[in-house]
Amino acid sequence: MPALITYRTxxxxxxxDYNGHLRDAYYLLIFSYATDxxxxxxxxxxxxxxxxxxxxxxxxxxxxxxxxxxLGTEVWVQTQIIGFDQKRLxxxxxxxxxxxxxxxxxxxxxxxxxxxxxxxSTPFSEMSVQTMQQLLHQQDDLPTPAFSGxxxxxxx
Amino acid sequence: MPALITYRTxxxxxxxDYNGHLRDAYYLLIFSYATDxxxxxxxxxxxxxxxxxxxxxxxxxxxxxxxxxxLGTEVWVQTQIIGFDQKRLxxxxxxxxxxxxxxxxxxxxxxxxxxxxxxxSTPFSEMSVQTMQQLLHQQDDLPTPAFSGxxxxxxx
Numbered sequence: 001m002p003a004l005i006t007y008r009t010x011x012x013x014x015x016x017d018y019n020g021h022l023r024d025a026y027y028l029l030i031f032s033y034a035t036d037x038x039x040x041x042x043x044x045x046x047x048x049x050x051x052x053x054x055x056x057x058x059x060x061x062x063x064x065x066x067x068x069x070x071l072g073t074e075v076w077v078q079t080q081i082i083g084f085d086q087k088r089l090x091x092x093x094x095x096x097x098x099x100x101x102x103x104x105x106x107x108x109x110x111x112x113x114x115x116x117x118x119x120x121s122t123p124f125s126e127m128s129v130q131t132m133q134q135l136l137h138q139q140d141d142l143p144t145p146a147f148s149g150x151x152x153x154x155x156x
Numbered sequence: 157m158p159a160l161i162t163y164r165t166x167x168x169x170x171x172x173d174y175n176g177h178l179r180d181a182y183y184l185l186i187f188s189y190a191t192d193x194x195x196x197x198x199x200x201x202x203x204x205x206x207x208x209x210x211x212x213x214x215x216x217x218x219x220x221x222x223x224x225x226x227l228g229t230e231v232w233v234q235t236q237i238i239g240f241d242q243k244r245l246x247x248x249x250x251x252x253x254x255x256x257x258x259x260x261x262x263x264x265x266x267x268x269x270x271x272x273x274x275x276x277s278t279p280f281s282e283m284s285v286q287t288m289q290q291l292l293h294q295q296d297d298l299p300t301p302a303f304s305g306x307x308x309x310x311x312x
Contacts, residue, residue, distance in 0.1 A: 018202075019272070024214040025188045029181035046174075058180040060308055062218045068275075088310050110308055116175070119224075149307050152216055152266050154244050 003078035003142055004135065006041075006093075007034035011073045022069040028061065031093045031107045034077035038091070041135075042128045054122065056089065056111040063107040064147040073097055075104065080145060081136045086123045087113045089132065092145040106147040159234035159298055160291065162197075162249075163190035167229045178225040184217065187249045187263045190233035194247070197291075198284045210278065212245065212267040219263040220303040229253055231260065236301060237292045242279045243269045245288065248301040262303040 007030065015026035039045065039056055048054070069075060075097050082090040089111045094103040115122040124132070163186065171182035195201065195212055204210070225231060231253050238246040245267045250259040271278040280288070 023185075023188060024217065025181055025185035028184045028217075029179075032179060032181045058221050060218075060220050060306075061180065061184075062216075062308055064216050065214050083310055085310050090308070090310050108308055110310070149309070150216075151305055151307055152218055152246070152264055153305070154239055154241050154246050154266070 003080060003094075003139070004038075006037040006077050006079040008074070008076040009033070011069055011071050011075060013071060016071045020071045022071075024063075024065065027065065027069075027095060027105045028063055028107065030075065030077060030095065031061075031063070031109070032058075034079055034093050035091070035109065035111065038079055042131045043125060044128065052125075053116045054125075055114055055116055057114050057119070058109060059088075059112050060110040061107055062109070062147075062150065063105060064150070065105050066102065067100065067104040069095075069097070069104050080139050080142055081132055082108070082145065082148060083136075084124070084129075084132050087121045089113070089124075092148055094145075103146075106145065108145065108148045108150075159236060159250075159295070160194075162193040162233050162235040164230070164232040165189070167225055167227050167231060169227060172227045176227045178227075178229075180219075180221060183221065183225075183251060183261045184219055184263065186231065186233060186251060187217075187219070187265070188214075190235055190249050191247070191265065191267065194235055198287045199281060200284065208281075209272045210281075211270055211272055213270050213275070214265060215244075215268050216266040217263055218265075218303075218306065219261060220306070221261050222258065223256065223260040225251075225253070225260050236295050236298055237288055238264070238301065238304060239292075240280070240285075240288050243277045245269070245280075248304055250301075259302075262301065264301065264304045264306075 080092045095105040251261040
């Protein structure tokens, strides 16, 4: 299976700096929308969230900036599930555009399944677990994410 | 010396999700504005950037989300320099509000000094190096950043 495409957008005017380049925080906004789209796939769409009171909170995100991206460029996000347990989802997003093979940016994220009444952490539904298991299985043949498990430091 | 406060803002309407909570990417936007403010302190304000053509690019950012933050909350960013070399600046931001002692979020970041003509990496000016050295020295007695050097993984 090819990587799952979760989100697609042109780079918008509100997102760029004085140089017309996508500002660092807005790469993460695009990945945030991609996470929303993944939530819909695993049964946490807006309707279900309203009914169940369940959602995903971001615990931690790591992002690597690999290329500049200009206003108006059409970009998309590919998403891989690295792993999950009863309450946590560990995933990997990468940002792409059509005329360049390498990723423009990559982000490893840890999300927590919560009951908004509290809020407190709560186990995923059986349906969510099955869908995540399927996605994980379909992605068996994808390469290991290049920018995961990294520690940040100045090279010596 | 107390920690350096680099940025202060109320949480704005554009930054919150359907629940009225600050969205994950907008924590990073607040930290991005704090980095802009730090740039001004080390001689990379908009005027100097215009003249020298030098700026900072974010290479990598790691962010930990520790508390929810609601619309309208007044927050501020404290910034510590973890280290720097000829071309790289390794820093640590934390987000705070007045009625809670712990940080609301923390972000470790690696920035690269670049000449926008290229763009290509280029050494910091002598003035930037001296200012960063002073800031580093003033922060000698601050505790080691709690959320730095982390590897992301699901606990086993």
